[in-house]
Amino acid sequence: MSKARIHRHLAVLGAALTAVAVVASPAGADAGRLEHGCYNRATEPYTSAVDSHLHFRPFGGKAIPFDELTGYLRKSGVRHASMYGIGQTLPVNSGCTYYLDCPGTPVTPSMKNDFVNASDYAQEHSKDPELTLSMTFMDLNRPETIPAGIALYDSEYPDMFRWAGEVNLVKQALFPNHHKPATSENIKNWAPFMKTLRERGIPITLHSDLGSNAESTKYLHLMEEVLRRYPDNKIVWAHMGLSKELSTMNPDEHIRLMQRLLDEHPNLTLDLSWRVLEDQYFSKPGVRAKYASFLDRNPTRAIPGTDFVASRNKDFQVYQEELEVTSRINKALDDTAFRNIALGENYFRLLGIKETTPQVCRVQ
Known part of the structure; x- marks a missing residue:
């Protein structure tokens, strides 16, 4: 066989293997985007390609190993994620893995999980998935302690932390574990660390419950105080203020x-x-x-996430289910909102990532 014919056969074989890889790979949707130049919603997943709210560490007990968890992301087609710890940790001698199982046990902010995450990130991180380290140690009731904490992170892991949170402004589920809402005076005293975040372009994710079924907007004033005092900070409101304690609010009112x-x-x-x-x-x-x-009217103002907590009693099937459930809203979005939210354009913009998502294919 001539060299020319050999080259032609190899080229055909290579193309065929590439096509098979696109179909067989869990990341086939990503390969398909490159292949077609656009994202075909009719044939490709509706699940989010970004997980902006993922806890790599549990409240207590053993965590899913780093390599295993990043494997979950690759298998699910998630290519970018914010690497949260859990700032509010259970005591090491409590024997608890979840705060709701241990009412009366104090849950307090700590740096432990952030340092484990940073160590894993520094030693094991690859480009797939792309991860964004987050500072979750911040005690918003004691803001005077936060600047020194950021300085320590800067010293130990310079330029590695590019997100802040999830941190608790008010979280009713933690009330039995000695958590108290931040006060207006606390919020006023956030100014030094909020200035640091603002200058670095670091978003901060706040868990701030709106209220309860008895009083649906009881704590709204706290978030409004934050937004009023820090209008130039990138503030992310976790769960749109909703919670298990607020299950009956009128959707139109919300x-x-x-x-x-x-x-x-x-x-x-x-x-x-x-x-x-x-x-x-x-x-x-x-x-x-x-x-x-509502999201179609505000396509640049929301980001997706699972809020998965990586405790060792969970596995890939649990993560996959959480991703699917939290992505169901994507199916109802128009193409602009789908691209910005589900495919990650808003997430990239928030972080200043020089990356763009594919356009959604036009329906023929």
Whole structure:
């Protein structure tokens, strides 16, 4: 056989193997985007390609090993993730892995999980998936301790932490574990560390419950105080303020409130993580369409996430389910919102990542 014919055969074989790899690989959707130049929603996954809210460390007990967890992301088609710890840790001698199982046991902010994450990131990190390290140690009730903590992180892991949070402004689920909401005076005293975050362009994710079924907006004033005092900071509101304690708020009222705050505060981003949003709100008859319409009107103002907590009693099937459940809202989005939210354009923009997502293919 001539050299020319050999080269032709090899070229054909290479193309065939590439096509098979695209179909067989868990990341086939990503390869398909490159192949077609656009994202075909009819044939490619609706699950989010970004997980902006992922806890690599549990509240207590053993964690899923770093390599195993990043393997979950690759198998799921997630190519970018924010690498949260859990700032609020259970005592090492408590024997608990989840705070709800241990009422009365104090849950306090700590640097331990951030340092484990940073060590894993420095030693094991690859480019697939791309991870963003987050500082979760911040005690918002004791803001005077935060600048020194950031300085320590700078010294030990310079330029590695590019996100802050999830940190708790108010989290009702932790009240039995001695957590107390931050006060207006606390928020006023955030100014030094918020200045640092602002100068570095670091987003901060705040868990701030809106309220409870008895008083749906009891704690709204706290988030409004933060937004008023720090209008130039990139603030991400975890779970849009919803929680297990607030399962009956009128969706129209909630959407009107979110819209008002987005209109008043251009640097506010909504976090769509946690299956509570799907289970308690989006899945109800007629409600998904209302939230999808709201996101379609504000396509650049939300980011996706699972809120998966990587405790060792969980596995890939659990992560895969959390990703699927929290991604169901994506199916109802229009193409612009889908690209910005599900494919990650908003996440890239928030972090200043010089990367862009594929355009969504036009329906023929």
